[in-house]
Amino acid sequence: EIVLTQSPGTLSLSPGERATLSCRASQSVSSSYLAWYQQKPGQVPRLLIYGASSRATGIPDRFSGSGSGTDFTLTISRLEPEDFAVYYCQQYGSSSLTFGGGTKVEIK
């Protein structure tokens, strides 16, 4: 099973700032099958990024994903008030799909 470790656990930033979230895999993620999801309190998760760098339908271009192998990054270029949430990475390149533990982006 591929273990995904997200860092930091919590990121305290102000609106307008840049957010950089990390997701590290215990072994290489096949074909960059890495996705990012956003979850706000009381809401269901929403797919943001798939294939490590492709934005899902309707996702603003301030969200971008990068990386390959074992190291992946989600970047939010300028935080909007609605971006404060928990973000999860997920790998789907093996028969045992796994999520990371999440990074909470909170208002500073």
Place this chain on the structure above:
Amino acid sequence: EVQLLESGGGLVQPGGSLRLSCAASGFTFSSSAMSWVRQAPGKGLEWVSVISNGAGSTYYADSVKGRFTISRDNSKNTLYLQMNTLRVEDTAVYYCAKNRGSGTYSPLDYWGQGTLVTVSS
């Protein structure tokens, strides 16, 4: 509009069983793999199981392997999760999710609202 509506959650004693259902609409159900993901209260997401579009491939998290069974009825546009030998640690909101592709190696692009399963004596 894609809609996923879970049902079947509730309170069950340890060792008991439940069957969750997920009624799908707004897309070609038989063309999409489907998944179950759970979230314990105040915790992160945990992938549970996935089934390919034609049910030829199924996979499970180690934590539920041998106890849970995923299945689907493409004629009814419905996904199922049979949960046996339930444990206290299975307590969670269970989400039904649509995979973006027909195979199991695909991300989850739509999620249901979830159904709460509570395992307690």
